Amino acid sequence: MRMFISMLTFFLLFNGANAQTYISPVKHTITLAGAFGEIRSSHFHAGIDIRPSAKAIDTIYAVADGYLSRVKTQRGGFGRAVYIDHPDGNTSVYAHLSVLLKPIESYVYQAQMKDESYEVDLYPEANSIKIKKGQAIGLMGNAGNSYGKHLHFEIRDTKSEVPKNPFLFGIKAGDNIKPTISYCTIHGLSPDLNDVHRTRIGNKFSSTEGGTIPTYAIPAWRAGISVYAFDQMKGSSNRNGYYEMKMFVDDSLFYYSKMDAVSYEEGDLLDAYVDYTTKSETGRREALLYRMPANKVSAIKYLRDDGTIPLFAGSKRKVCLEVSDFDGNKSFAYWYMVRDTAMKGNVPHADCDTKLKVEKAQYLSFPGGKLSIDAYTTPNSTGFSVSRDSAGITIGCRETAILKSIELCLDDLDSSSVSEKMIFAKIDETTPSSTGAYWSAGKYCTSINATGRYGFITDDKAPSISPGRFSAAAAKYSQFTFELRDNIRYSGQAKTFEYKVFVDGKFIPCEMKELVKTLYVPISQLSPGKHELLITAMDYAGNKSSFSRTFTK
Template sequence: MPCKAYIFLLISFGFCISFFSAQTTFSTPDTLFASVSGLIAPLDIPLVLSGNFGEFRGDHFHTGLDFKTQGQEGFPVLAVANGVVSRVKVSPWGYGQALYLLHDDGSTSVYAHLSRYSSSIQEWLIGRQYSSRSFGIDARPVYSIRFEVGDTIGWSGNSGSSGGPHLHFEIRDENQHPVNPLKWDFKITDTRAPEVGNLVIIPVNSQGLELRNEIFTSSNGDTTEVKSGIIHLCVEAKDRLDGASNVCGIYKMEVTINGISFSSYSIDTLDFAVNKDMNAHSYYPRWSSSRTQIHRFRPLPGDRLPIYDFTSKSKLNISVGELIHVIIKCWDAHGNLTQTSYYLKGSDSVIFDTISGDIPGVSLPATYSTSVKINDGDVSVFWPKNSFYSREIASLHSLDDMTFYIGPDDAPLAKPFTLSVPCELISKSNKCDKWVVERLSKNGTRLGVETCKRSTNRLSFSSRKMGWYHFLQDTIAPRLLPKYSSSPLIKNGNLVFHIEDELSGVSKIEGFIDGEWVLFRWDPKKKTAAYFASDLSHITGISSKVTFKAWDGVLNKSVWTGFVVFP
């Protein structure tokens, strides 16, 4: 195990680090960690990472490596070991065009956002898409397609929810748990140690509630006064790799307080079932508002992540006049180490706000292990058991008949809450169809849209993000038009439609030539769907009737019909 190799290494140079009090950075050769051999790199170009395993992403840990592809698509993607194709997944969202390769030892390698598969898979896939009349596919080939190490399995791309051309690459163990691919030595240059910033001190009140007026303190050697009593600690930490400015995640952290081990964790293996608990590991009020990677030292009660090696059983309780010295050691996966040190002093003169009394609307205390239901007249919100990661004050505030605040908006949820309203409250004519809610920021800008569910004469929606929600009716169908407007509507042999929908978003597309279903490759981020004439599902030189349909999230439908002569 690489981390054991690490412990040995630490003992051997531990004598020199104990003398540093301010931030100190050690660089060690990148071969110290990456000691497992047996896989080749999935790309035959200089390897630069724009994302690594365990970095914070949206509401989960990133489960693989993102290899930069020089801003281009179309680099051959190589099988990292011998294996058989175990899954081909095509989706307009997420991993886009992805391939899963099952290796002889039971592990799986995953290659995502591909532009194209190798010909054996591409032929099988198109047949499957036509037979199931669906662009989206999640299946394994019925006959075995085997690749030897170094074979081209496909070409790199930008498909699915990809923010630019790159290869997303994963290794999963036999239980389909993603493991840190940097355990293998892909010869990635990494001389930069993690960037460890402020220590974050969160005061906790006598009911066990975190007060959100946290203090940030740097490792400059000064002593910071903190309110005496229970405190929670976290630290800002991130990593960067050579050749890219992208913010990546750290691999391992060890915390000692007054020389005694307080917590340690390492991101070796993740688990998709609980990967959203990254929100609980992060200091969510900052992650959700400013995307700062702040790591908690001790997990919240609902945090199920498999990353913690050791955490102190006792809470940190600082008394008046007490001095505590926090030392953090933080490593990246290539063994580069940064050590920082902070000094805190308990004080009874530091004043903090309290939460109680400030919450408008109806509120109730919430814990990890209980469900919560709040009624405000005919409006109700329900959080199932194990929704909250820790003690919070749950609240519902009806700002008007259409707008509601569900709080606290800076706390993460492990499960979605459900808000339910009577139809007649939001629709005077009692029309229950085609309602959505927009999630709003504090200053009223739209952050997202959820579709509502209807049951008899109530409307409801569910979300894991608390905050401000406003009900709206979505009666406008998607906007639909040929991308190349001049006759014959075709460019480079492709017939492309532009599709967009403002509120609930495009949820489904379908296209036909002379009444026969044809494959349109849908790319929501480009707002396009393209029929490739190379698929030859048309007759050339004659006028063909093309029908293209698109639906939004509440099933408003648009249809375009016209005649096209394929050259």
């Protein structure tokens, strides 16, 4: 329900002028490592990623007057993130910070000490910590799920929490490089929008209307187009997302998308927005220029016939793609399509027990259990199956995009048969991934987010704590590093392992970067002399480990 409410607000987000002028969150010229709305592996990018300057330290500044409404520190995600509410109804977000500056730092430290946890998610009372326009709030960093130093910056509607394109507020980089249309695919489609044929034309098209335009014969009654395109800016080699995409067929508009706003909830729909098969096989994220039934992404502003193109044996259809960046630089792709006389039939579902009807909720039973599948869980109607043997449960008869969690419940177990060390996990991966589980009305239930193989494993191994940069003679050290790893990955409702760090018996909040499994223990604040270090870790199954050493500062 929240997602639909968020979508309804899109039409109201940009009415009227902004109540105040925003400044840049950095002092240097902005170049981007990531654009708003671009397609990431599991979500739409909800902000812009600003690259660092040539200086060692880049201070981050509040873009407008307001007050601190939220601050969060975590081992993954945004790492350190600051949220500032502004009087005009917007919230600015600053993420992956390496350092928080006062008074924010003091507020966070007190909460971390009280909770004995580095990870906190705090919501100060409105106007209790006021922030002035241009006030330094932190330093650009690489905290959380980040592969390099940068600032992830967002502007959200405060009430709906829907992110808006910061370029609409004047916070942008100059761009005179037109986007690149890198790869195109023509999909021959069945009535339920499954592929009956693919013609991967790549970049074999004309970039000008006056050039030699190729013709492709497609063995299907209708076609759909998918495209991988990107934008680059002067001073940056990053392949960023484009702003607008249009598709014309015989000079009539069939598809139009524009990245002005996108909610976080819409990220769940990503695999209905892209060609999921190509994404899973190659990693290339081709946007579908036709709408799968489950694709409710608001960036799509117009579709004719859901973007599908009827094909005729004796008449060519002219296709034109127009891709634009925010500054109006444009690229084009042209080709013709005609229906091939050698037609392909619908893709059979012989290997699947059931055909899921995308618009209906369905229940699939198997020995000792049941799957509960909501409507619009898959992008379109498709084959599906579930089976169980002595070693586990197989969900799906082929790799299929799962947009919503599927509830799996087992009714042939009782609490005495499932010990604390037994973990329900996805077991067809190199490292098993715990899904988390719960008892409901006497049934053992969990949430499934992907097709594959699932089953019980025993987890009796504690997280490992391995010294990285550590020495008992630490007079010249400013911090220690340790590698913290668990033998299980975590997804869904499963909780990751907890850790704590103590020096001389006193808890100290220490950052961990989940992406590289590294714990950072600062010691520059300690007085000279001997000190006792203790690190503890406990996983979801209750397995505990510790590291204890004496060192001299």
